[in-house]
Amino acid sequence: MSRTDRLFDVIQILRDGRLHRASDMAQRLDVSVRTIWRDVTTLMASGLPVEGERGVGYILRAPITLPPMLLSAQELDALREGLRLAARAPDAPLARAARKLAKRIAAVTPAPQSDPDQLFGVSGRSENRAPKHLPPLRRAIKARERVTVSYLDPRGFESHRDVCPLALDREGRIATLVSYCEARAGFRVFRMDRIIAVAATGERFSLPQGAGLAEYRAALAKD
Template identity: 70%
Template sequence: MRRTDRLFDLIQILRDGRLHRASDISARLGVSIRTIWRDMNTLMASGLPVEGERGVGYILRAPITLPPMILNAVELEALRLGLRLATQGDDATLAKAARALAKRIAAVTPAPTKDEGDLFAFPGPTDNRAPKHLPPLRRAIKAHERVTITYIDQRGTESHRDIRPLALEKHAQVSTLAAYCEARGDFRSFRVDRIVAVTATGERFPDEPGRSLSDYRARMDSETIRDQG
């Protein structure tokens, strides 16, 4: 039995909330008592609420499982995004736990068709019009569909742009849209709260070299993409 499988079985045994002796567990799993001692130390060090010691036994003091749940596609995407944000946070312990949980969820759920981190942004206090535009922008990014946006820059000038939406990002309290602007022939970054309207064109765009999200990211690493205010 692999150690990861054995640790999982240990947790299942402890779930009943009773005191279990290492000798009983070792006989049940077919391993030595010393192996159980080491595994219990591993579970304790991982932060699980397991208490006990050699010669006494081990007990799980708090529930660590959730009841079975059925998630729809949007709920699953929200869960994945929340974990992604946690992995990028400043709390190293929380980030490590989020990465571990994300792997466990990935093992039992369908693979995402696209990296959700490229699809989502969270509206904050300063995002005035942003929330209502996030769903159609997410759909367009997923579908690789060109859209036309009506945009007001920081000077108050209104313009209409035909763009290839590539990713939604979050900077402090402002959501931004990374895009390839057809008219400018270059990448642009738009503040979502300054988008007045989003119109779907029904036209899909290919993943062309020099105009893709990976190209945008490469440019971001080497220089600043022009911010449209």
């Protein structure tokens, strides 16, 4: 068995969300316990949500695969278009991930009628330079951690606010940060091109009732 195949099998074992001992996995895959240790370390280093330690066991904290799906032609076109836009995003890590995913999807789906490179946006070119604070904002949103945003208003005055980041959004061609401001008890939207800096506080936040992203979307739809 190749190492790639074995890593895939380790993931399949962990997919049930239960705690698995390295010795049990080694027996199932007919390898040594040390091999399982090395494989799990590789999976952790690659960013997969695997937790645990030697002598205790390992568990996958979040699903990492999608169930099999049959997509219509229109749904496949929508997926390709979304990846094309993501591949041109100013967030460099996100754009790289979109291009990688586009190539994987292209390998298992019918060829598009137009130029696949054009459709999937795999050229790697970006419309804008990536602001250096985009990746830390994405990490803070996933971790639900409060951040301090340094911001220039339309008049050029600088302010500093502690906010709970909810989502990275786009209004037309303008990228925005949707957040909840606890001090003002309301939603705040910042233009990304006016954000000077983002500082992590290391503090996790818990939103009050009615202050989530779903409520923001609903309020926006009513306007």
